[in-house]
Amino acid sequence: MTTADPTAVRSPAREGQDGLQRVFSRPRWFRGAGRDWADVWRYRELLSNLVRKELKVKYKDSVLGFFWTLVRPLLQLLVYSVAIGIFLGSGKQIPEFGIYLFTGLVAWTLFTDIIGGSTGSIVSNAGLVKKVYLPLELFPFSVVGASAVNFVLQLVVLLGAYVVTGTWPAPGDLFLVPLALLVLVLFATALGLILAAANVYLRDVQYLVEVGLLLWFWMTPIVYDWTKVQQNLQGAHEWLFQLYMANPMTNVVLAFQRALWPGGRTEQGAPFYYDGNLELRLAVVGAVSLVLLWFAQRVFARAQGNFAQEL
Template identity: 80%
Template sequence: MSGLEQALGADAAPEDQRRHVTGEMTRVFSQARWFHGFWADVREVVQYRELLGNLVRKELKVKYKDSFLGFFWTLVRPLLQLLVYSVAIGFFLGSGKVIPEFGVYLFTGLLAWSLFTDIIGGSTGSIISNAGLVKKVYMPRELFPLSVVGASSVNFAVQLVVLLGAYVVTGSWPAPSNLLLVPLALITLILFATALGLMLAAANVFLRDVQYLVEVGLLLWFWMTPIVYDWTKVQSTLTDAGVPWLFDVYMLNPMANVVLAFQRALWPGGLTEQGAPFYYDGPLALRLVIISAVSLLLLWFAQRVFARAQGNFAQEL
């Protein structure tokens, strides 16, 4: 029997009756303990992997339901951002004359940022948007934010096609030696975003203002990340202001490291002599490994918070 059939084929169970059936005995939901149950919850998610796949497909289909252009809309936002920032910052402010292949430089950063915001924004509202299933059917509630992660990853893969097209048009290709940074940066981004998404999804059930705070927070975070400007401006400005140590604080931003890794690996302009000043040569691989390790701990903590909160989801919804 498939995971979807298991979830939908049985009688609906309320949220506070999380059922673990052994023979004829049923254990009613009890609040999860902090230091026990993480791996049991992971195994349960794996057992429902077929249902997770169905939820990912649902996320993709619902998003573009009755849409003539379908997945093309996945490309509209980053392309529009690319156009606006290229004109406003690249042309009017002159960054395009200083940074070689400014359009590709922009798009590599926007590519990483779009995946991050899709996961965070979608995960935050994932429980509320699936309130009907949450209240009627038992399944691991982690499946809902995880389905957003899966759907966002598919959209990310679609957007990569635009970047490949840019390489073909410009005739410039990134150095193969740096491409290994892409999967490392992608793993770091997904771990970090999933951890935040789990906590925000749970918090949003109890406090609906969270989704609006997330929108404001992401806007501020965007401008704290070197996407539409280069990192050298931050370093030189802080050095001139007599506080060079603040640049080290700035680099504690996980998304700054992810974006710089995407730029190093996927931006051909950084390979030219003219582009050398904008090519961040810090220990990005080591930074990403450290951030990934911290994100794993954060993911454990987020899952335990989520597990302790989910018993009250149906009542709050």
């Protein structure tokens, strides 16, 4: 043999026989995806344990525990409510401005928790990656599970806001919440898998993600209403508005606002109510996200062979 095969190692069972045993071969693009997902399903009990580990480690030795999950969105809500709602006067224009803000923030927080946590999930579990075999997709998926638990806790705060204000969302639009949530999770998980793999090879990725999410936040109608973008991009810049509306998180946030913001009821004549076909838009984004998830998993599967070496 004149060249060494980088995907082969000496087999302990054939010690002294100059035998090499292949332990990893780069998977093909269109084969093996079903086997990989089946492998993840077989390890579902381990996945649930990893989710619990994510939740416990995050608040280990913390006095307030899971309450810290609510601190960031509540602090953001307070800051934006004062700065934008009072000082800039948006609170006078948008009814139930606090709930309007929180419906967008709760969706955005879930998105950033999945993206940010998934990006560093392989690196932060380097010890397990190098020592034992398990489907490495479990680490980003455990972040998704832990983020979903935090999301449910934040919805309790939103429920409390309804009780305090005495206003409730229209039941006819509530079906948009699970649809938008599914789209968000599919899209964020796909990005998380790609970023988790990239971060193993280039640690600057985690810092680029922080900057990218900050820019993305302001390109999503959370602290302002979408009509301002439409008004400023009319005419020659109409294509920019269509590009803005193609942002998956724009559609998710608009769906959350329509479903969970009491001030968005059409019968109240709220000017910031988005009356477009959100069901169709979310279906399209969901289909694209599903394809992206398949692509992300194949990229992850092809890259994971060198994870242990890079770590």
